[in-house]
Amino acid sequence: MNTMPAALAPARIRTRRRVFSLSLLAAIVGLLALSGVASADWLTPESGGSANADSIDTLYKVILAVAAVVFFGVEGVLLYSIVKFRTRPGAVPAQIRGNTRLEIGWTLGAAVILVVLAVVTFAMLDDIRNPPNSDADGFPTQRIENVQNAAAYQPRPPNGHALNIEVNGQRYAWRFTYPDNDTNTLNNVFSYETMYVPTKTTVTLTIKAQDVAHSWWIPKLGGKADAVPGHLNFTWFKIPQPGTFRGQCAELCGRNHADMVAKVVALEPAAFKAWMDRKRTEIKQADDAAAKRRAEESRQLQQGQSPVTQELPGKSKGE
Ligand SMILES: [Cu+2]
Numbered sequence: 001m002n003t004m005p006a007a008l009a010p011a012r013i014r015t016r017r018r019v020f021s022l023s024l025l026a027a028i029v030g031l032l033a034l035s036g037v038a039s040a041d042w043l044t045p046e047s048g049g050s051a052n053a054d055s056i057d058t059l060y061k062v063i064l065a066v067a068a069v070v071f072f073g074v075e076g077v078l079l080y081s082i083v084k085f086r087t088r089p090g091a092v093p094a095q096i097r098g099n100t101r102l103e104i105g106w107t108l109g110a111a112v113i114l115v116v117l118a119v120v121t122f123a124m125l126d127d128i129r130n131p132p133n134s135d136a137d138g139f140p141t142q143r144i145e146n147v148q149n150a151a152a153y154q155p156r157p158p159n160g161h162a163l164n165i166e167v168n169g170q171r172y173a174w175r176f177t178y179p180d181n182d183t184n185t186l187n188n189v190f191s192y193e194t195m196y197v198p199t200k201t202t203v204t205l206t207i208k209a210q211d212v213a214h215s216w217w218i219p220k221l222g223g224k225a226d227a228v229p230g231h232l233n234f235t236w237f238k239i240p241q242p243g244t245f246r247g248q249c250a251e252l253c254g255r256n257h258a259d260m261v262a263k264v265v266a267l268e269p270a271a272f273k274a275w276m277d278r279k280r281t282e283i284k285q286a287d288d289a290a291a292k293r294r295a296e297e298s299r300q301l302q303q304g305q306s307p308v309t310q311e312l313p314g315k316s317k318g319e
Helices: 010-039 051-084 100-129 269-302
Strands: 163-170 173-177 190-192 194-198 202-209 214-216 225-227 233-238 243-248 261-267
Touching: 051 100, 051 233, 163 194, 163 214, 163 225, 190 194, 190 269, 194 269, 202 214, 202 225, 225 233, 261 269
Parallel strands: 163 202, 194 261
Antiparallel strands: 163 173, 173 190, 202 233, 214 225, 243 261
16 A cells, blocks of 8 residues: 655655755855965964964864764664665555664663763863973963962962963954063063063963954964953963964954954074063163153143154154
8 A cells, every 4th residue: 555645755755865965965065165364274273383273183083083973873774764664555564563672772871872972071181271381491480379360260380380471352452461570560571463472481471452342363382362441361382392373363352353363473482582581671661761851841841842752763663
């Protein structure tokens, strides 16, 4: 007896199959084409700059591998069943209802996979979130709690020492302020766009925003950290070799968001010290020149003359 309803006539099934195949193909092509730059390291997060980025990449690959096994297993059984048990004129399939052993099996299987992934994730999370100590031959650093721009509750290495740099997101640039040993916050070494850091040294970042929400993101140096006005956020990296790492504000922050790039340049500790010393001298010269000019202007005002604005000598070339 043929009980097949008219809706499942062979011609309709062929059309549906064709629509399904074409949709699947379009979805795959679209996914690959549109992901573009967002796909970064093509399939997995970028790594190779800092240990936390490497751990994120490894964790991603472990989960991707497990997910791939599940995906191809399920899709394989699905495709096999579609072909093997497809409708044939006059054929009536076996009328089955439920299979307790199978159902318990795949429920337990899914639970075991989730538990394994949770255990692996929590085991690796520690390496991702918490900074390690600097190497013995790294740049000498202070205890984080003694640094002006650090927060008491931010994650720190076991020995408490790190180079803590303040990252301030502002439309449309990043400002980096380096720690020093006095309480005056106006004479610190700073730079824009390019952050110079020493190799083999744990660098902790205190991230904030001046105006709107931004997001600090140097892919090879770890995950994104939001820069939110009125809120402090933290991340860290430790770079073993000298190199340059590029990134980009990852939060749409306004018209020139695309120009809000960032670069981290890792130098050997001695070269980093030389850079710090040079910047400190430049800033000191500029401050002294400005103080001199202010004094000269107030002297001229007192004498009833109109102050003459002059070009600042020794002005720091912004980097
Ligand atoms: Cu931004």
